[in-house]
């Protein structure tokens with residue numbers, strides 16, 4: 001069988017899963033032919049890992065300035081983009097212009113202008129963009145889709161959705177590049193793109209209008225929290241900070257071999273610090289956000305995201321014409337790139353409960369999940385890279401329109417927080433292609 005040729009751009013924590021597929025689990029159908037990053041250390045590290053873990057041969061490496069040369073010389077069919085969010089558009093657009101299809105990590109991009117460039121280039125070139133919404137593939141989330149499609153609560157009239165990020169993984173966004181909106185679009189885009197995509201897909205609906213309020217109250221130098229914890233005089237990063245023993249948020253890059261090799265040892269190439277103080281300066285993202293969203297199906301959603309909570313996961317309830325469906329989930333504790341399973345579901349904290357109108361309530365046994373992001377990572381990889389993925393009644397494969405419609409809720413929320421008024425999605429980006437929607441039984 002002729003193997004498909006792939007290159008990867010952006011070689012941080014998330015990219016490892018794709019390398020593992022190309023040189024390990026999916027190597028019968030995939031060939032990794034190039035690696036690109038702006039950090040030479042992480043490119044060299046990836047080739048060391050390929051040799052150590054899979055006894056593989058080194059893959060040609062290219063600095064970010066030589067991306068075009070990589071495409072010309074290695075002739076990939078598909079470019080996998082896992083850089084910092086703010087550079088996704090640059091590589092997605094250029095890859096399509098050079099004749100490649102694209103697989104990109106979420107968020108597809110971070111603002112309306114970059115999103116328009118991607119949409120326009122996809123129309124112009126006819127190339128495809130897949131956005132890797134792994135949550136859709138997580139068994140309990142697929143099960144919720146299954147139940148809604150079957151019309152278990154009829155037509156959905158409103159949704160209450162509350163996502164909690166904890167003081168491990170949630171706090172970590174305030175240490176890394178994510179803490180500046182120019183890099184990530186803030187948590188409304190970077191993180192909530194997952195949540196808004198789930199709702200668009202669960203409801204088979206498109207967001208129309210967004211009203212939002214938010215602030216940063218817990219992290220940062222102005223919150224007063226460092227002083228409440230007695231951390232006066234803290235350093236601007238954990239490495240070398242005198243409060244190491246006393247601070248709940250201290251991250252020891254030296255102690256974790258993955259973090260040391262991937263970030264601390266690579267600082268000398270790009271000056272990027274992975275462990276900036278969560279109570280430091282130079283951050284502008286919110287840690288508490290509240291939204292109301294209106295959908296083209298007529299449904300409304302009230303949504304909140306809080307990033308400083310003792311546990312991580314979410315509570316969602318769908319209120320429909322035939323009853324109410326509740327789904328709660330507690331996720332495992334980790335921080336990105338520390339080697340632990342990312343966002344696994346805790347079985348005893350995950351439930352689906354059905355309240356039909358005029359009949360008794362019942363708990364529905366939850367589809368079991370194992371592995372990263374609620375068990376979504378592995379089925380996603382199989383779907384992306386197997387030569388003949390099975391037919392999917394849930395239409396989980398997300399394209400450029402899904403990528404756009406999920407980030408645009410967050411982009412609209414950012415704008416609404418700024419101007420203090422509701423924002424319409426159709427005024428942000430034009431010519432978004434039609435999304436293929438699953439039918440929902442309404443009665």
Ligand SMILES: NC(=O)c1ccc[n+]([C@@H]2O[C@H](COP(=O)([O-])OP(=O)(O)OC[C@H]3O[C@@H](n4cnc5c(N)ncnc54)[C@H](O)[C@@H]3O)[C@@H](O)[C@H]2O)c1
Pocket residue numbers: 009010011012013014015036037038039042064082083084085087105106107132134190336337373
């Ligand atoms: N789907 C998920 O559940 C999930 C989970 C984690 C991360 N992600 C996404 O994956 C992407 C990467 O996240 P991460 O946690 O690996 O971050 P990271 O900081 O560990 O890695 C980012 C990499 O991009 C490289 N990079 C930065 N600027 C670049 C440029 N101009 N050109 C080329 N490379 C550049 C960095 O050197 C680094 O190697 C993000 O978009 C993030 O949203 C998705």
